[in-house]
């Protein structure tokens with residue numbers, strides 16, 4: 001079973017006027033688990049997700065590793081090994097970003113097929129099944145420009161799940177969806193994760209939906225400010241804080 005562990009990780013983003021520092025003392029996720037990351041806008045949720053997706057490199061960490069059940073992979077240094085990083089991403093990770101850009105010159109079906117091809121897991125029937133569950137099966141031959149924002153978001157979800165990843169990362173996957181379609185999207189993500197025993201990490205502002213689907217909450221909050229620098233920390237949220245909707 002897959003597991004990712006982070007210990008004492010730090011990342012600083014800075015420009016001339018301000019500095020944003022994020023600390024992750026400890027975070028772990030294993031196959032079958034579902035964790036929600038919450039926090040105010042600009043608190044660093046996407047930064048955490050980009051680090052998990054190995055899009056952004058941490059500045060330093062005591063531990064940042066992926067255990068795939070056979071091998072322990074050091075994610076802190078994998079960015080230096082381009083082909084290993086590309087292989088790992090294609091095989092293991094499904095990342096639904098906020099924009100989730102689709103190739104504009106390809107149909108929805110072709111966008112999904114590209115992901116499966118890169119991951120060496122072509123499976124048209126599975127792609128169609130996901131599209132059906134997400135309510136976009138009638139749109140498989142449409143190009144992104146012909147879709148609404150919510151339809152594009154669902155196409156991006158189908159693409160990110162289509163190669164049966166064992167880590168599913170979702171950055172506000174239901175941001176453009178109405179409540180019924182949002183529930184359908186989360187149900188599909190968790191169904192697909194259940195097929196492979198995948199771990200699911202989701203950024204959301206929808207506490208109610210995440211609670212309903214039994215996500216474990218982690219929150220990013222400001223620890224302190226030092227001049228123009230903001231220092232934020234990711235920590236688990238206990239049940240009592242969740243009840244008052246902190």
Ligand SMILES: Nc1ncnc2c1ncn2[C@@H]1O[C@H](COP(=O)(O)OP(=O)(O)OP(=O)(O)O)[C@@H](O)[C@H]1O
Nearest residue numbers: 013014015018019020040041042043044045046047
């Ligand atoms: N290059 C940079 N220099 C300084 N600060 C930066 C830079 N890039 C990003 N930031 C800051 O980093 C912080 C974290 O950004 P991030 O996108 O991770 O937040 P978020 O919690 O995902 O926000 P949202 O909910 O709005 O999507 C923000 O406050 C942002 O202003």
